[in-house]
Amino acid sequence: MYTFFGKTEEAWSVFSNLSKPNSFAWSAIISAYAKLGQIDEVFKLYTCMQNSTSELDGHGFTAVLQACSISSDIQWGRKVHNHIIESGWDKDIFVGSTLIDMYSSCRCVADAHAVFDRLPRGNLVTWSALMKGYAQLNQVNKVIEIYKQMRQQGLDPDEVTFIGILKASSSSVFGDAQQIHADIVERGFEQSLWVSNALIHFYVRCDDLVLASGIFNKMPEQGPVAYSTLMAGYTQCNQGHQALQLYERSQKHLVEADAAILVCTLKACISLTDLDYGERIHSCIIDCGFEDNMAIGSTVIDFYAKCGDLSDAQRHFLRLPTQNIVTWNALITGYSQQENKEMVLQLFDQLQAGGLSPDSVTLGAILKTCSNIGTLENSRCIHIDLVKRGLDVDNSISNALIDTYAKHGRIAEAHIIFNSLLNKDIVAWSSLIGGYIQHGQCDEAFQLFESVQLEGLRPDPVMFACILKACCSSRDLEQGRQLNAEIVCGGWEEDVFLGNALVDMYAKCGNLEDACRVLCKLEDRSTVGWNSLISGYLDHGDSQEALRLFKKMGAQGVDKNIVTYICCLKACSNLAALEHGRHIHRCMINEGYEMDVVAGSTLINMYSNCGSLEDAQILLQRLIRRNTVAWSALISGHAQHNEYYAALRCFQQMEEEGFKPDNIAFLCLLSACSGNPCLVDEGCRHFKSMLHDHHVQPSIEHYNSMVQIFGHADRLNLAEDLVETIPFQTNSTTWTSLLNACKRHGNVLLGRRCFDQLIRIDPENAAGHILMAGVYTQVGMLENARELEELRRHSNGWKKPAKAFIEIDNEVHSFVVGDQAHPRSSDIQGKIISLNMQMMKESYQPCTETVVDTVTFPDKAATLCGHSERLAIAFGLISTAQGTTIRVSKNLRMCLDCHQATKFISKLEMREIIVADTYCVHHFDDGECSCQYDHSL
Template sequence: MRFSTNTLEALLKDPSAIKTSYQAKQLHAHVIKLKGPRASASKFSGFFLSVYSNFNLLKDCLRLFNAPKSVPSAKAWKSIIKCCVSSGNFLEAITFFKRMVASGMTPDSKVFPALLKTSAHLSHITLGEAVHGWVIRLGFESDLFTGNSLMNMYGKLEYLDAVKKMPADGRRSVVFGGLEETTISSRDSVTKIFEAMPIKDIVSWNTIIGIHVERGTCNEVVWRLVMDMGTAELKPDSYTLSTILPIIAQSADVMKGKEVHGYAIRHGCDKDVFIGSSLIDMYSNCSRLDDSLSVFKLSPHMDSVSWNSMIAACVQNGRFEDGLKLFREMLMTDHVPVAVSFSSILPACAQLTTLYLGKQLHGYIIRHRFDDNIFVSSSLLDMYAKCGSLCAAGWLFDRMKFRDTVSWTAMVMAYASHGRAREAVDLFDEMEMAETIKPNSGSFLAVLTACSHGGFVDEARDYLRRMTRKYGLSPGIEHFGAVSDALGRAGKLEEAYEFISGLHIQPTVAIWSTLLSACRVYKNVELAEDVTRQMLTIDPNCMTALILLSNVYVAAGRWKDGAKLRNRMRKKGLKKTAACTGIEIKGQLHVFVTGDESHPSYGKIKETLKDIMDRIEAAGYVPDTATALYDVDEEEKRQALSIHSERLAIAFGVMNTPQGTTIRLTKNLRICVDCHTAAKHMSGILNREIIVRDLVRFHHFKDGNCSCGDFW
């Protein structure tokens, strides 16, 4: 490349006109050709060092800086230090600074931002304090770029309002650059640096706002900073909005969120992909999924972040089918799924128990080598467990190279929900012994659930104590609920009542309902009526309380009281949720409702079910008509039980799968006592495993037995 004299002079006056490293090297070669080899050691040295530094050409910078007879100028020192930092050679940057000071050269303000960046990357607070001491000593506190760098350094090192042990005078000394520097007092903070800055730009405001957000400062403080920013005649930009939207989402403050959204539209920031994704997340956290969809559809640039944010929003808001639909649409575009795509969509498969689709996704994950990603692996494990395939979940857990708290917790909960309570407890104890793993609240909920399902009352009490005393975790209502459930299932009804009544937090309908369910099992009508009163005090229209009490009356043979209660519910306009059971056949979900004859294959289903019922009755099954809700004759009770949704689904599964195939069902309510007994017999005479996921847990029926041990 040849340069004219005018072009050469223009480039030497304005280095920003050099757009590529190739142009820089060609220009350098041209200068050497015109001026001779000594040009590298002449006044051009500092110029080309600065240019090479801008392109992070460290080797070229070092060769030029160390050229024979070269006497580095202040600009040259600044350039080599900046290039070292930009290239990630932080220790070399410190070495060059020390050499600079030793040579007698006084640093200018442009050197310190690079050194402060070095301190942040090395997580070296002492070094950062020493650099700050140099800044104060040389009077550069008022420099805008140095001030911004100081805030950023202290913020990244979590030094905002940090309290350290200091000498009595509040100052300490550090040797840096060959000189002893007095560092700042620990009483100083990022906020004080910010307030002391005479000039602040958009970067200054964004830095202080970002640090407060990272530190979890009160939302009102952050919001006030944003307002003050406007008062300072600086408009919040895309970076500002994408910083504050997550805390608005966390607090689910939809009014503030809409205010920010309106500002973004007025100032043209809403087209920014990061703002769009943040708005999707914000509306999703505020349970405004339709608004999230509107933002997504109006986005001019639907990148992978937008797609994944929208898919995650659907799944988190329970719109699982919509999430799957969006995932399929994304596959039809040019956007290739990434790890977060699968960790977002797999929970939808788990909740819908679409094992067929889950396996397809697993195949894609393996082919594209996402199976080593710990988040994807944990999501796969959870999906298989919730779809009833505990063996696959265990296989995945065993082959994971790295396990975090989430993966351990998912496996403990998998064992607990599948009736393998002892394995769950043992795995939790193994988790506690792992050096790098610390159980969290979810981990303790998983092991307490195992204790509940297994009837381990003493262990449940022990884990609850260990949670607070050993790990300093505060139990939530769900943890107390698991303990009360364990007491109730074990027949300790009075003790469970006292436990709930004595809680330091207000009991909920959910925790009382666990005890009311136990009252049905043990036919304790008096306590059930007391518990129902407690539940109705919390929620006068609580349908769960009335339904469960009605079941208690029926179980105790008090048919008239049960009928009165159901009449009361009808007068109030309360309707019991219809029992329904789903079964997946060849990737298609079939849903059956109790007594529903609308399925196209109902005639054949009825014949198949009758044949199965005749076979299990011949094998010793006797219908438990005491669980029927209406006081009618025995034959009508038997007929009412025979058309329960799970039985229709089992018959349909037998019709449409090969002999020996596992039948997997999902029910929206708890499986009733008689269907539980019938399913045990069916597993025996059909020689099949029947897996039922009900509202509370999994039941694995095999060879005439159930994994719950009839304890549910």
């Protein structure tokens, strides 16, 4: 009686008073201690019993074997097994099935099978025990094989057997499991609550929510277990909304919200980052009295942390009666995701000071923090500690280490850990692939991805997104299309995360049509996808479409973030679309983005490129946190406007505010010198100061700027000497800068040397051919110019099509050379003819030298009149009121004739005309240009 109620002291008192305990008494006392998990006492009593004259019965042997199972003590287990054989209990079904359990728990499944083979085969208990043994070792195929053998023996499985098989089954035996499902239906067990729960759980593990929900809906009565299991399935498959709908359904049907349901609901809120709904669930948890429950407490902390409310996460953490490793992990992981290194390491110290040992989750979060913030030394220290403690075999920690080493470019070290893994899961492969991609080794990443598939592993959305980045980096459109097909086959086409990655891949590879197609197919077209598409159009030279998409986002109610605004500001800058830029600026003020340093710098660039330096200067002064980037943006703006001394003042003010000039700031300052041939000495002084006073190492871009400065000032010998001493591999910009100077100053011999070098680097470089033809034209070598033009055409050196843009009434209009597609084309042509006639009276002569085609002078003059910037200016003149400033942007450099003609037009029309080309921002007013010099290609 005492043993039944677990009162071991009273039971021992009675037992010790027995003069000669019999088998029943020994079995009873041993069973009592075994039930309470007092393993050492069980083994002591068993030894005492052996020294007596008594024997154990089947119940006693079963109790001792259970103690061996709990302690995984195979030596004791074998000793007891020998005793069982000697006592003749080895053929007993219940003792035999416990022996099978004991050997399985000790991972000796071959011994378990040997015991099974010696037992009578007609009992379901022993078959179930053997299947359970193989299931414990995750040998699912063996479980199915034994099930089939059992069926061949004519034995009918019961509910317990079916539940055990379903718990063991995974997606690798999906077909066999469906046959078992058919057996369940055939025997009428589908109506069993526990069997239905096991079926739902199996299909959830296989991510087949259609079949899982089908079984759920067929259940005569859905209990809390069924609800929580299906809700967990929806959440793990990124269907948090369905999980919350299921929770609402449970409340409607008055199903009691137990701890498991509430945890699943909170996890759905975490997946959706739904703070409001989660707070409602937290209130329910408090009302139900579950707040002190450790499992729920850790989920509540996790919820607040992952929704970004770390103060509430910490407050709830401190309110818990006790904190265990799970609750500590929830809080540390939250701060890790916010990349708050100081707090993560502080909590880590507190955890250890409190006597708790960090587990794999803790150390994984610490390693992730170190990986994200670039502290390799901390990661190394943790790794050494892990090795000392023998924890480095844990997959989650190993994966975090692989990720850390790979992100820091230590691919060899990442590989050593990767190769040491016995079970290389998708996370490990993804971490290694991500490292290769981050460090530009895309071919190696593709090879690893192939290895994943050869290993029979199924890539998950994270891995697909990762390898799609490699396609972006390598511009491998074909590989990207193949991955798209695999994603569709895997049923992930509607996944927002993957959809956005596909949009980004197609956009970066220049296939904007497919990028649009993928985005349109997504049910949830998020800001990220729109940003990728806008960025794609921007990168491929279609700033107009980028702005159209921005408007479309607004019309569809899609939220915009700082990335959206920065991309669209760049588009406005490219188009000199000042009104669009001002509208976007107002939106940014409303959403609190204006004071962001990156956004502020982009705004300064936009205003500068649109010809509104005053706005750019005001904006810099308004920035609360100015830095070198913001100052450099304004210095660059002054350089674009050929305002060297204003640029220099900005540079000096930046230093006075305590900001150290970097390589970009110096590049902007040198650029300001390159527009004026009188500033050679200043340019040289800044170049030397950069190296000797500020210890900033010059890059190829700085040397190219110096070549441009010397070239513009007709110091071609100095420019050539500098090119020959550059400590870097020269690039096409180097030789283009020098060749342009040769064209300006008519140096044929040096020009030809530059051209030969340029063509060696880039045989299809159209700009090189055009510049060299210009050199020949400049000195009257027209036949050579024509031959070079023919050579360009035959070598596929296609000119970049010239485009000009103008913003009228909040709409951007574009023009190409000889454009007649514009609705007001006839009015534009009329204005150009009228202007030409007036300019001729003012002694204007077309600069036809830039037209190398063998056509007559009038034809050449007509060609020049059809240049894109001339058309845009004419359209601006006929579309705006007298006195309105005309702003035009061009994607190439203005030709000499258009530059001269625009001077005349500004005087005749009494207008300020601003033209932003790839060289500078020209301010034409009263017949003069702010650049003061001829800028010709």
